Amino acid sequence: MTTLAPPAGTGHDAAEAAAALLADLSRVTQADASRRRRAEYSSDASNYRVVPEVVTFPRHTDEVLAILDVARRHRSPITARGAGTSVAGNAVGPGVVIDFSRHLNAIGEIDPEARTAVVQPGVVMSSLQQAARPHGLWFGPDPSTQNRATLGGMIGNNACGPHALAYGRTADNVRALDVVDGAGRRFTAGAGRGALDAVDGLERLVAANLATIRTELGRFTRQVSGYSLEHLLPERGSNLARMLVGTEGTLVTLLEATVELVPLPTTPVLVVLGYPDMPSAADAVVPLVALRPLAVEGMDARLVDVVRRHHGTVPDLPRGAGWLFCEVGGADEAEALANAAALVAAGGCVDSMVTTDRATAAALWRIRADGVGLAGRTPAGTQAWPGWEDAAVPPEHLGAYLRDFDALLAQYGVDGFAYGHFGDGCIHARIDLPLTRRADVPQFEGFMNDAARLAGRYGGSLSGEHGDGRARSGLLHHMYPPAVLELFEQVKGLFDASDTLNPGVLVRPAAVTTDLRRPAARPLGAKGFAFTHDGGDLTMAVHRCVGVGKCRADSSAAGGFMCPSYQATKDERNVTRGRARVLQELANGTLVKGWDAPEVAESLDLCLSCKACGHDCPAGVDMAAYKAEVTYRRYKGKVRPVQHYVLGWLPRWARITTAIPAVAGLANLVLGWAPLRRVLFPLLGMDARREMTSFTTQRFSRWFSRRAGASVESVEWGDAGSTPVRDVLLWADSFSEHLDPRGAQAMVRLLQDAGYTVRIPQQPACCGLTWISTGQLDGAKTRLRGVLDVLGPAAAKGVPIVGVEPSCTAVLRSDLVELLPDDPRAAQVAAATRTLAELLTDPDLGPGADWRPPADLTGTTVIAQPHCHQHSVMGYEADAALLRRAGAQVRQLAGCCGLAGNFGMEKGHYEVSVAVAENGLLPALREAPEGAVFLADGYSCRTQAEQLAGVHGRSLAQVLVEGHDPGHAQVRVAE
Numbered sequence: 016m017t018t019l020a021p022p023a024g025t026g027h028d029a030a031e032a033a034a035a036l037l038a039d040l041s042r043v044t045q046a047d048a049s050r051r052r053r054a055e056y057s058s059d060a061s062n063y064r065v066v067p068e069v070v071t072f073p074r075h076t077d078e079v080l081a082i083l084d085v086a087r088r089h090r091s092p093i094t095a096r097g098a099g100t101s102v103a104g105n106a107v108g109p110g111v112v113i114d115f116s117r118h119l120n121a122i123g124e125i126d127p128e129a130r131t132a133v134v135q136p137g138v139v140m141s142s143l144q145q146a147a148r149p150h151g152l153w154f155g156p157d158p159s160t161q162n163r164a165t166l167g168g169m170i171g172n173n174a175c176g177p178h179a180l181a182y183g184r185t186a187d188n189v190r191a192l193d194v195v196d197g198a199g200r201r202f203t204a205g206a207g208r209g210a211l212d213a214v215d216g217l218e219r220l221v222a223a224n225l226a227t228i229r230t231e232l233g234r235f236t237r238q239v240s241g242y243s244l245e246h247l248l249p250e251r252g253s254n255l256a257r258m259l260v261g262t263e264g265t266l267v268t269l270l271e272a273t274v275e276l277v278p279l280p281t282t283p284v285l286v287v288l289g290y291p292d293m294p295s296a297a298d299a300v301v302p303l304v305a306l307r308p309l310a311v312e313g314m315d316a317r318l319v320d321v322v323r324r325h326h327g328t329v330p331d332l333p334r335g336a337g338w339l340f341c342e343v344g345g346a347d348e349a350e351a352l353a354n355a356a357a358l359v360a361a362g363g364c365v366d367s368m369v370t371t372d373r374a375t376a377a378a379l380w381r382i383r384a385d386g387v388g389l390a391g392r393t394p395a396g397t398q399a400w401p402g403w404e405d406a407a408v409p410p411e412h413l414g415a416y417l418r419d420f421d422a423l424l425a426q427y428g429v430d431g432f433a434y435g436h437f438g439d440g441c442i443h444a445r446i447d448l449p450l451t452r453r454a455d456v457p458q459f460e461g462f463m464n465d466a467a468r469l470a471g472r473y474g475g476s477l478s479g480e481h482g483d484g485r486a487r488s489g490l491l492h493h494m495y496p497p498a499v500l501e502l503f504e505q506v507k508g509l510f511d512a513s514d515t516l517n518p519g520v521l522v523r524p525a526a527v528t529t530d531l532r533r534p535a536a537r538p539l540g541a542k543g544f545a546f547t548h549d550g551g552d553l554t555m556a557v558h559r560c561v562g563v564g565k566c567r568a569d570s571s572a573a574g575g576f577m578c579p580s581y582q583a584t585k586d587e588r589n590v591t592r593g594r595a596r597v598l599q600e601l602a603n604g605t606l607v608k609g610w611d612a613p614e615v616a617e618s619l620d621l622c623l624s625c626k627a628c629g630h631d632c633p634a635g636v637d638m639a640a641y642k643a644e645v646t647y648r649r650y651k652g653k654v655r656p657v658q659h660y661v662l663g664w665l666p667r668w669a670r671i672t673t674a675i676p677a678v679a680g681l682a683n684l685v686l687g688w689a690p691l692r693r694v695l696f697p698l699l700g701m702d703a704r705r706e707m708t709s710f711t712t713q714r715f716s717r718w719f720s721r722r723a724g725a726s727v728e729s730v731e732w733g734d735a736g737s738t739p740v741r742d743v744l745l746w747a748d749s750f751s752e753h754l755d756p757r758g759a760q761a762m763v764r765l766l767q768d769a770g771y772t773v774r775i776p777q778q779p780a781c782c783g784l785t786w787i788s789t790g791q792l793d794g795a796k797t798r799l800r801g802v803l804d805v806l807g808p809a810a811a812k813g814v815p816i817v818g819v820e821p822s823c824t825a826v827l828r829s830d831l832v833e834l835l836p837d838d839p840r841a842a843q844v845a846a847a848t849r850t851l852a853e854l855l856t857d858p859d860l861g862p863g864a865d866w867r868p869p870a871d872l873t874g875t876t877v878i879a880q881p882h883c884h885q886h887s888v889m890g891y892e893a894d895a896a897l898l899r900r901a902g903a904q905v906r907q908l909a910g911c912c913g914l915a916g917n918f919g920m921e922k923g924h925y926e927v928s929v930a931v932a933e934n935g936l937l938p939a940l941r942e943a944p945e946g947a948v949f950l951a952d953g954y955s956c957r958t959q960a961e962q963l964a965g966v967h968g969r970s971l972a973q974v975l976v977e978g979h980d981p982g983h984a985q986v987r988v989a990e
Contacts, residue, residue, distance in 0.1 A: 136167025155182020289335025646790025
């Protein structure tokens with residue numbers, strides 16, 4: 016392999032060369048050679064790790080041209096990158112990485128008449144679809160990663176997606192490309208007479224190899240491995256633009272593309288066909304494809320089970336252990352349904368279903384989309400890896416190939432899920448090959464070579480849409496004869512004679528075992544916190560991130576909460592994947608060294624610990640847990656930052672302050688004085704632009720005792736649920752007890768109205784949330800043991816425990832069991848703990864379907880801000896259902912409020928905190944209709960809305976008890 020990094024020489028020479036490269040790049044563009052940045056871009060969604068020299072972020076095309084010029088002068092390799100979701104190591108390289116996604120993401124002219132769009136390489140696929148939709152158009156190839164995949168990456172890898180059966184691959188939907196080759200020559204690649212003249216010698220090379228190209232290339236639609244030189248044939252229109260699609264940045268760098276659009280299908284109908292197994296489903300493909308469906312996708316029952324376990328449920332499917340998801344269209348619904356019936360008749364299935372309901376169809380397709388990440392874990396819970404990811408065979412051989420592929424898996428004693436674009440003969444698979452130790456590498460190498468031989472035996476392609484990259488370029492000799500590989504080298508020589516563009520990919524590749532990331536990682540023991548499911552090893556936990564990049568998806572498009580700081584900054588530093596890459600480099604130990612490495616601190620600094628990745632990430636990455644663990648290890652036995660003592664111990668200070676009401680009132684007066692706050696807050700590690708939280712002058716427990724006169728210890732527990740009047744234990748956390756008890760007070764009224772006898776613990780019980788978020792895990796465990804002492808007896812009796820603050824309730828449901836896995840009381844308390852809405856809508860413990868909340872919210876719009884921890888751990892479905900029962904019209908926000916406990920209060924976080932609020936919360940408050948109610952159960956969410964918008968939020972219980980109270984209910988944004 017030819018790798019033209021700066022000459023190595025001595026370490027001093029290499030350092031000087033790297034510094035000179037960075038200096039020259041910094042004069043022409045945004046360039047970053049920090050260790051943290053290089054760590055973030057060292058991997059894509061593949062098994063490979065290649066640390067770049069410098070990462071660049073061009074703001075316009077002229078900067079791209081300047082970057083390419085500097086890199087050529089320094090003889091530095093160039094890797095073009097979009098969202099970094101390439102699964103074959105296509106988007107990593109040793110020299111200069113050009114990130115097009117940050118700034119070069121503009122959509123130019125959309126021509127409805129010509130059905131074309133002009134896009135920059137960093138345009139996200141779903142953004143193009145959104146822009147084209149008003150014209151009744153869309154881009155036909157639509158991979159499952161479309162809400163983060165960029166057009167440049169799709170062009171680089173020749174992406175396809177489920178609808179490529181009807182609309183073709185990316186190559187089939189590209190009209191012209193504005194590109195620069197390895198010599199710095201800029202030209203527009205098109206088609207037709209004279210198109211090949213753009214590159215000297217290309218037409219002669221094609222003419223000299225017509226027989227080889229016609230017999231070896233383009234034999235079936237998903238043969239995309241290597242260079243697709245069949246597009247250069249005269250009978251195929253001498254289409255240089257299409258040939259360059261799928262060349263993985265090895266021949267040219269893309270500046271702009273003109274792509275073709277197709278009409279939106281107006282009446283799509285989803286048909287799901289069930290079969291005994293996946294090979295049987297594959298056998299049915301050819302007759303189905305003859306009926307011209309829009310899509311034919313295969314789905315394995317085991318993968319559906321993984322999705323079901325992750326989400327708790329999936330839509331009902333027909334009987335079977337393998338399914339084909341088929342989409343058909345028509346001029347109208349009647350014709351589409353007739354086409355669907357024909358498909359069922361031709362399918363030879365054991366069971367089927369047909370749906371025209373878009374919501375049902377979307378939920379079914381979501382199984383397919385989520386499977387991309389969830390396929391990274393087998394049913395046994397072992398890590399499954401990409402690599403042999405998207406092989407394709409002619410569809411008529413698909414069933415036979417799958418049977419032999421299953422036999423190959425059995426031969427190696429490994430497991431994997433088969434799914435993918437069966438209509439085109441393309442199969443996706445993640446396989447649990449051992450890959451955690453260097454000793455595992457020979458087995459990995461043996462399997463990859465045997466799998467390549469098997470695909471070649473069936474006339475298949477090593478890649479059906481994702482490209483060859485570092486994963487499969489070294490296996491192309493199993494698919495192509497030497498004459499074809501030599502032809503590829505000659506083509507590379509015409510476009511990039513100096514081999515600076517993505518060297519080591521496709522032509523003169525390294526072995527498939529070179530630069531594997533996982534075997535080079537060291538164990539980072541982390542027993543005792545959240546990683547028991549990964550064998551107690553933080554290294555295994557952080558390598559759950561396989562780079563699928565769902566954390567980069569636009570939150571409004573994804574409908575999730577993940578990575579609020581990334582949504583605010585669009586910086587890879589602030590996305591779950593970027594943080595995971597830095598922690599993976601910590602495990603590697605050569606670039607990032609030690610728990611107290613500045614790169615680790617920088618990477619985790621803007622993580623809001625919102626827990627959304629723990630729920631939304633299909634690979635199960637839980638960055639909030641990793642941050643707590645790393646922070647704990649970094650400061651163990653050391654003096655901590657002052658804010659850890661101030662904000663991390665806030666429940667302690669609140670308990671002391673509110674012990675005497677007069678002291679609480681005095682503290683509020685003093686800390687509310689702005690001149691003092693501006694001096695004091697920076698000394699305490701907080702931002703002076705923030706206001707201090709207020710302490711209550713009447714603790715909730717005192718209010719309750721005066722109202723009810725009862726406590727846990729002063730009554731005998733009845734049999735839960737045995738009488739119409741049932742016991743519940745209302746647990747007021749530190750925030751509800753010491754800071755804002757109004758929500759807890761309203762819960763008492765609401766629960767009593769619903770027929771419950773409400774009791775509270777006699778002793779205070781802090782869950783240690785703020786200790787967890789600041790990585791003070793020893794202190795958190797101490798408090799959680801206290802929680803078990805206080806709440807454990809009620810849980811053991813089967814009494815429901817109702818939490819007030821969502822984040823604290825989430826601690827009892829998740830962190831409690833993770834931190835104290837060996838205490839049986841932890842599982843009991845977690846199982847007994849419920850949100851208010853979960854209790855009131857529970858068919859067994861609730862007051863019944865006939866009960867209605869006291870307030871009639873008919874005609875009232877409720878702007879609901881679910882707490883991130885509730886979204887991630889408990890979900891918001893029960894809350895929304897309860898509001899609808901009361902007659903409310905619910906507008907549920909997606910995304911974090913931005914305060915996130917101590918995060919938004921800390922010095923250095925204010926701007927990001929406000930920017931996160933602008934993602935969803937603040938615009939929703941500004942645009943709220945007259946008389947709308949702002950509902951936020953989270954203390955942080957209400958604080959953020961009040962401090963930034965002057966809007967006073969109320970809890971669910973308050974809204975259901977007080978209704979549309981003109982004195983409190985309406986959203987009023989401060990001027």
